[in-house]
Amino acid sequence: MTMKKEIQTLLAPGPVGPYSQGIQVGNRVYVAGQGPLNPETGTVPETIEEQTRQVLTNIQNILTAAGATMDHVVKVTAxxxxxxxxxxxxxxxxxxxxxxxxxxxxxxxxLDNILVEIDVIAEI
Structure with a gap:
């Protein structure tokens, strides 16, 4: 059985339920659906552009914690x-x-009080 490795970073919002920010299995990284919460301020931006930027920054930070980049992303669900x-x-x-x-x-x-949520799969 392939082992799952949990990916965690304080540079993205922590889970609000029984799930992980990210999981790595072999060379594949799965990032949970990310909303637009800024982990430093605890605020959510107003516009779709600002929310999308925050969501993708959260994803980028989780990928970095896994040793990956946005260039490793092979699948996006938005x-x-x-x-x-x-x-x-x-x-x-x-x-x-x-x-x-x-x-x-x-x-x-x-979606509950947000405009965008995105999850990704990356291959390192």
Whole structure:
């Protein structure tokens, strides 16, 4: 059986339930869905652009704790509270990734008081 290694960092919000920020299994890193909470201030930005930037920064920090970068990301799943935010979200998203871009699924979801949540899978 392949061993799971928990990934933790204070540079991203801690779990609010029975789950890990990230798990590494072999060369693969799974990052739990991240919301836009700033772990230093405990605040959530207002706009979709600011929230997307904070979410991706949280993900980046968890990946760094695992010894990975955004370039290692192969799969992204993003939830938007309303698909009307897609273009604004996408304009920030593309600042965090380079070609070849990871595969991605973006869906409209009912989110509680936030505009975006994203989880990723990375291969180191």
């Amino acid at each position: 939830h938007l509270s309303d698909l009307k935010y897609f273009d604004a979200y996408n304009s920030v998203y593309e600042q965090f990734f380079s070609r070849p871009y990871p595969v991605r699924t973006t869906v409209g979801s009912q």
